Structures are given as structure tokens and as C-alpha cells.
Amino acid sequence: MKSRARLDVAVAGGGVVGAACALALAQAGLEVALVEPRPVARWLAERPDLRVYALAPDNAGLLDRLGVWPQVAAARVQPYRRMRVWDAAGGGELAFDAAAMARGELGWIVENDLLVDRLWSALAAAGVQLHCPARVEAMEQDAAGVRLRLEDGARLDARIAVAADGAASDLRRLAGLDIDAHDYHQRGVVAFIETEAPHEDTAWQRFLPTGPLALLPFAQGRSSIVWTLPEADAERVLALDDARFAVELTDASAARLGKAVPASARVAFPLRRQLVRQQVEGRVLVLGDAAHVVHPLAGQGVNLGLRDVAALAAEIAAARARRADWAAPHRLQRWARRRQSDNTVSAYAFEGINRLFSNADPLAVLARGPLLGLAGRLPPLQRALWRHAAGV
16 A cells, blocks of 8 residues: 655645645645646647636736746736727727726736646645646545545545646545536637737727627737637537638627738637535635636636635635634635635626627617726726726
């Protein structure tokens, strides 16, 4: 039988959120192990990752405190300094400008693989025990802690376990936690494109009856698209040749950046809302996509997950500063209540926006353009909306 490791924290899942959680808690002085079932691929500059995030300032700050943001920024990030949101049915436009917020940028477009690569480069130096490739096969817990058995026979004993292993989380399932899920019957088509006009460091989003189309600024003058479509339409768009795809994309974006042409392959992912019914069960905490999957129209998925991490690290640091029990059940429950409230409100808010703007009902069409215009004419409302999205 393999040796049994005694730890403070065992984290399942080595993506952006899981790796950030393991790194944050290890740097706080805890003994941490990270379990990830797939070998982590190295980021290659010449092979841009189609999965990109609109990283908010508070989460760039978290990565900076972890010591990895300078390495990410030195490799490749694209700041966005403006946002423009409008509806295909007409009406006003909602605009955000970093200068009006007294900031240099609203956020940054960053590749998933780059974030994972730089986080993993810091894990060993922080003393994190890495089990990769490895998968959690069994779990049991009591008031003293959690015991995990991995597929390779290794056993981990920890005071708490963190499920950050994605929407289909094994550890969440082993802990007996249920989810509420709603399928939008939509898919998000993603690709890199080149456009006739420069992207102007601006994130563009147009609401169409079929769903929103986002054009996010990327490096080397390219843009990253997230085009929300009903499932059948998404399949049709994926099957188009490049010339026809260029025509349809240019039309869908109202040629805001002139002619748009593909600069990569296209892939699509299913869209749904999925919320865990509680983010803590005993000594198992659930965060990131294991806890909440939201509609991508606001680009907040990874931001919510990293806020789970930041809140947990802050809760533990405050307890340790007072020499209190950082793993006390009431502390874990307090973290869970705060994060579940924010995550649930955000998930349903994004769903409500998607339903309002992906709707051909005449009343909805009449209302939504003026609503965007009203928000665009009220600077305090603009600032409040941005501050919520930015976590500042």
C-alpha cells in the first residue's frame, strides 16, 4: 500500500481555478496537494489557445499577489480599454471607457493555457505536492478531515478538500452534492478572426435574436469571437467554408470592424446554467466550474471562480492572523454563504439578460434598445455595472 500523505488541503482539479487555489493556500503556509487527471500541456506562443478569458482587474490583482501575473503579462495579454454593447433591433448603445473610470484598462484578454502554464510553474516552488496524472477514486470524511484514495493507490488525508475539477466534478459527486442545471440549447462558437478595421482595444458585443456575438480584442491585431447560437445554427456555422463564414460573421457583427475573416479553426461548446445546491458539505468545498457554470455573455465564468479562491484565501488568512481554527465549520460555511450568494445572483442575471436580448417578442424588442441607451446615458449606472463586473 502506498504511503498516506497528511495535509491541510487537498485540491482536485488543476485548471486555472484549482491551480490558483492550491498556490494561494500553499503560499499562505498550508500543506497542500493538487490532484489533476490530465498531463498539463505547455503553452506555446505560436499556437494560440481558442479558450480565452476576459480577466477582471480584481483577479489580475490576485494573480499578481500570487507572483504569476508578471510572467503572464510578459508572455501575451491583450488589454481592453473600451466596451461597446448594442442591439441588432436598434436603440441606444451601452459604452464603457477605461479613461472615464480613471483606469488604464477595463481588463485583459488572456489564454487559458497560458494561465495554467504559469500557475503550474509556480506550484512546485510553493511546496505543493503534485499528483498528475491522477484521479480521485474514493472519498470519505468525518469531523476531523477528508480521506481521498487516488486511482494509483495513493491516499491523501487532509483537513479540507477542494473540488475544483470542473463541471463534471468527480469530487463533488463523491461528496454527494447535487446540482441544479438548465440547458440553454445554445452553443458558443469560438474562433480567432482578422478584421478589416483595427479592434481599437475594444470588446464589442452585439445582441442578435439568436444570441449575443462578442468580438474580443486579441494580440497581433486579431480578435477572439464568442458567437452564441441555437444548437442547429451552431452546427451549420461550424460546417461553413471560410468564405461563407466570413460573409455571415461580417453581417452578424454589422461590419463594425469591416470585413471579418477566419484566422483559426472553429469549435463550439454547449451552454448551460449549472449551480451546486451548496458550496460546502462537511469538509469538502466546491468552487469554480464545479460549483457554478454560467452563460458566457459577460465573460464572468473564470472571474467568479477566482473570486471563490480569493475569498477562501482571505477567510483562512484572517483566521490564522487571529490564531483561530481556519478550518472551523462555521468559517467554511460563512465562505460558502457569501460565495454562493454572489454566484447565484450572477448566474441568473446573465440568464435574464440572455433571455431578454435573445427574444423576438415585440415587447422585448421595444424595451431592450432603450434600456441599453438609458444605461449608456447614466454615468453612475455605467460605473456601478462595471465595478460589479470588475470586482472593485
